[in-house]
Amino acid sequence: MTTLRRARRPDPANVAGARTDVGCVRQHNEDALIVAAPLYAVADGMGGHAAGEVASEIAIQTVAQHAPSIADRSVLIQAIQAANLAIIDAARRGVGKPGMGTTLTVAIIDGDRALIGHVGDSRAYLLRDGLLHQITEDHSLVAELVAIGELTPEEAACHPKRSIITRALGNDEKTDADVYSLALQAADRLLLCSDGLSGMLCDDEMAAILNAESDPQIAADRLTEAALAAGGNDNISVIVLNIYAIRPSRAATAAALAANSGPTVELREGSAADVKRRGQRSRLGVITFVALFVLLIAGAVGGVWLYANNTAFLRLENNQVQVYRGLPGDILPGVRLEWFENTTDLNRDDLLVTIAEELETGIRFDNLDAAYLRVADLQASRDEKRAETAGAADAANQSGSATARAAGLRLPGDASINAWVANWPEDGRAMINRRLPGVAMTAATHRAASSSTGNVAKASR
Ligand code: MN
Numbered sequence: 001m002t003t004l005r006r007a008r009r010p011d012p013a014n015v016a017g018a019r020t021d022v023g024c025v026r027q028h029n030e031d032a033l034i035v036a037a038p039l040y041a042v043a044d045g046m047g048g049h050a051a052g053e054v055a056s057e058i059a060i061q062t063v064a065q066h067a068p069s070i071a072d073r074s075v076l077i078q079a080i081q082a083a084n085l086a087i088i089d090a091a092r093r094g095v096g097k098p099g100m101g102t103t104l105t106v107a108i109i110d111g112d113r114a115l116i117g118h119v120g121d122s123r124a125y126l127l128r129d130g131l132l133h134q135i136t137e138d139h140s141l142v143a144e145l146v147a148i149g150e151l152t153p154e155e156a157a158c159h160p161k162r163s164i165i166t167r168a169l170g171n172d173e174k175t176d177a178d179v180y181s182l183a184l185q186a187a188d189r190l191l192l193c194s195d196g197l198s199g200m201l202c203d204d205e206m207a208a209i210l211n212a213e214s215d216p217q218i219a220a221d222r223l224t225e226a227a228l229a230a231g232g233n234d235n236i237s238v239i240v241l242n243i244y245a246i247r248p249s250r251a252a253t254a255a256a257l258a259a260n261s262g263p264t265v266e267l268r269e270g271s272a273a274d275v276k277r278r279g280q281r282s283r284l285g286v287i288t289f290v291a292l293f294v295l296l297i298a299g300a301v302g303g304v305w306l307y308a309n310n311t312a313f314l315r316l317e318n319n320q321v322q323v324y325r326g327l328p329g330d331i332l333p334g335v336r337l338e339w340f341e342n343t344t345d346l347n348r349d350d351l352l353v354t355i356a357e358e359l360e361t362g363i364r365f366d367n368l369d370a371a372y373l374r375v376a377d378l379q380a381s382r383d384e385k386r387a388e389t390a391g392a393a394d395a396a397n398q399s400g401s402a403t404a405r406a407a408g409l410r411l412p413g414d415a416s417i418n419a420w421v422a423n424w425p426e427d428g429r430a431m432i433n434r435r436l437p438g439v440a441m442t443a444a445t446h447r448a449a450s451s452s453t454g455n456v457a458k459a460s461r
Contacts, residue, residue, distance in 0.1 A: 013247065014109060016040060017217030018239045019224045023196055024232030031194045031237040032056035036369050038109045039067045042122050042237045044194040046168070047100030054096030055170050059083040059104045064373055069366050071110035071251040073179055076117045080104060080169070080177040087170035101170030104177075105136060105192055109241070113249035114182040114190060119175060121165045123198050125206070126182065127189040132207035135180050139167035157202065163195060163234075189216070190241040193223070196234035200227040216240040308337035312371035315362040321346040321378070323371055328362025341368065344375050350382040
C-alpha cells in the first residue's frame with residue numbers, strides 16, 4: 001500500500017482524511033463514503049451480487065442531497081429516511097436486488113456541535129485527550145447480546161456472528177436512525193469507519209495509531225493499512241476528521257436569537273447625586289456611543305464581506321457553468337462581491353431549460369461545498385441523459401472493472417480513488433462513492449440472513 005499525503009491548509013477549522021479499500025478477501029468494495037464539509041459519512045452495503053454497492057451509493061447520494069448544512073436534527077433524520085426510502089424504491093424498480101441494504105453513519109459538523117446519524121454497525125468515534133470513545137451503538141446481534149448480558153464485550157469482539165446487523169437502510173420503511181449530538185472541543189478528532197476497520201482492530205490499536213499520527217490523511221492511511229495487515233477480511237472505509245478551531249454552532253445561534261426576541265428594558269428612579277453622576281457619565285457615553293457606532297459600521301462591512309466570502313454561487317457565462325465565491329449581481333450599484341473559483345464542463349445544452357434560466361442570474365449556495373455538490377448532481381444527470389441517448393445498457397448490467405464516481409469524475413479502481421483522495425483540493429472538498437461493478441459476487445461475500453427474531457438484516461461472514 002502506498003502512503004498518501006495531502007497538503008494541509010494553513011489554518012482550517014477542520015480537515016479530513018479518508019480512505020476506502022476493498023481489503024484482502026472480498027472481490028468488490030461495497031462501502032461508500034463521502035467527505036464534503038460539513039457532511040461526512042460512511043455506508044457499508046450488503047445484498048450480494050453487486051447490490052451492496054448500489055445500496056451504499058444510493059444512501060450516500062441521497063443523504064448528500066438532503067442533509068442539513070447546520071446541526072438540524074430533524075432535517076438529518078429526514079435525510080436518512082429519504083435514503084432508506086430511495087433504496088427500497090430502487091429495489092422495487094429493479095435497480096440492485098430486493099433485500100439490498102446498507103449501514104449509514106453520518107456526521108454533520110456545525111461549529112462546536114457534531115450531529116451524528118446512525119443505522120447499522122459502522123461506527124463513529126471521538127478521540128479526546130488521547131482517549132477513544134465509541135459514540136454510536138452498533139445495531140448488531142452481538143451488541144444486543146452484550147446489552148442483555150449474554151456476551152461480554154471481549155466475546156462479542158471475536159464472535160463469528162458479529163457481522164449480523166439488526167438495523168439497516170433498505171429493509172423497512174419505518175427504520176429509525178439514532179441521532180447523537182456531540183459538543184466538540186478544539187483538538188477533538190472524529191473517526192468514522194465501516195466494520196472492516198473496527199472488526200479488524202481493537203479500540204486500543206485504533207487509538208494508538210490516531211495518537212501517533214496527527215495528519216488526518218496519514219492517520220486514515222495507517223488505520224487502513226493496519227486493518228489490511230490484520231487480515232483485511234472486509235472492505236475498509238475510514239474518515240478521520242481533525243477539529244482545529246471551534247466556533248458557535250449556527251443551529252444554536254439561530255435558536256438563541258429566536259429565544260431572545262423582544263428585549264426588556266429596566267427603568268429605575270434615582271437620587272440627585274445619581275443624576276449628577278449620570279451627567280458625567282453622559283459625555284463618556286457619547287464617546288462610547290461614537291466608538292461603538294464606528295465599530296458597528298466596520299463590523300457590518302466586515303460581516304458582509306465575510307458572509308460573501310463564505311457563500312458561493314453558480315452562473316452561466318458564455319454558455320458554461322462557472323463556480324464563484326461571493327454573491328451574484330451588484331450588492332450596491334456597481335459593487336460586486338464575487339471571486340472566481342472554477343469553471344466546469346457543464347454547458348447550457350447539458351441543462352434543463354428552467355435550470356439554465358436560473359443560472360443566468362446565478363444560483364446561490366451557503367458554501368462552496370454545496371455549490372460543488374450541485375455541480376456533481378448536474379453532471380450526474382447529464383451523464384445519465386447521455387447514456388440513455390447513446391442507448392447504453394443499464395449501468396448495473398455493464399461488466400468491467402469497478403468505477404468510482406468522485407464529484408462527477410469517473411475513476412477506475414481503488415488505486416485511482418486513493419490517488420484522487422490524495423490530491424484533494426486543499427479545503428478538503430470532495431466526494432467519493434462507488435459505482436456498481438457488473439461482475440457477480442461470489443456466494444462467500446455477503447449473504448442475506450434471517451434469524452429467529454426475523455429482523456436480522458445482514459450477515460457478511
Ligand atoms: Mn463491512
